[in-house]
Amino acid sequence: MLQEQARRQEEQAHRQEEQARRQEEQIRQLKEQLQSGQEEQARRQEEQMLLMKDLHATFGKEIREVKDRVAQHNNRLSETETRIEEHETRINHVNNRVDNVMADVKKTLNDLKLGDGTTGPVVATAPSLRGFKVPPFDGTSSWSAYKIQFEAAMEANGWNKSQATTALTLGLRDQALTVLEALGKKVIYELLQIYYAHLEHVFRAQLKDRVQRSNENLQQWALEVEKMVRKAYQSVPALIEGNLVNIHRRHPRS
Structure with a gap:
């Protein structure tokens, strides 16, 4: 009995150990x-x-x-x-x-006044006489030079004020024609002369600052100055000749 009980206790302890090991x-x-x-x-x-x-x-x-x-x-x-x-x-x-x-x-x-007030026929093209026609004016060339040409044609054709105005209006081109459009009226002879007269003041201002450039010799510079003098004093021919004489004295051409 005691041995059996001891064996059972041992098996139970073994099972508890196995269970503890598994845990x-x-x-x-x-x-x-x-x-x-x-x-x-x-x-x-x-x-x-x-x-x-x-x-x-x-x-x-x-x-x-x-x-x-x-x-x-x-x-x-x-x-x-x-x-x-x-x-x-x-x-x-x-x-x-x-x-x-x-x-x-x-x-x-x-x-401005319109002159003698007489009227003449309005022509469809620029008036001409004996094959001579009024030269066109685009506003970029010299007004004084054009004025001389126009006055010659005006005198040769015997135009009155109204006829001259018509001829001048029909002769305008490019920039000068733009001026006519801007005014919205007929451009009379004196008005165009006044409008382009301010160019002389521009050329005079440029003339004061015109110096000889590095790429031009003395003769070339003198020639350019002469051109500017003619543009700057178109309305005063006496001053043109006086200034040119001074230029030629200082810088004679070879």
Whole structure:
């Protein structure tokens, strides 16, 4: 009896030990699984953090590039607006000058008298006599020189004031014709003379600053100055000859 009881107690103890060993094994496996899961989770979290850093760096770079492009666009837009404002200012300045000139021309037109008041037939083409025609005038050549030619044709044809005005109007071309359109009235002989007389003042101002250039010799420079003198003093022939005499004395041609 005692031996049987001892054997049973021993078997029971053995079973308890086996059960304890199994529990320890289960605990160890659970710990390993838990540790492995934590490590995997930590690895995934680390990968996610690295991915977020890469995305942040990429997006940050793209955002900076977009900001730079926007800033460049704004700068170009600002420069364009500045240029537009400058052009508008220049246009307004030119318009003001044109308005002033037109006002002066219209005032002069109102103040001028039309001469003898006689009328003549209006012809469809420029009047001519014995094959002589009125030369065209485009506004770029010398008005004084054209005036001499026109007066010669006027005298030869025996035109009165109205006929001369008609002939002059029909002889206008290009720039001079634009002046006629701007006035909206017939351009009479004296008015055109007044309009182009201001060119002499321009040539006189240029003449004061005309110096010999590096690419022209003394004779070439003197020839150009002579041309400018003739343009600057067309209405005063005596001054032309006086100035040219002084030029030839200082710089005789070879």
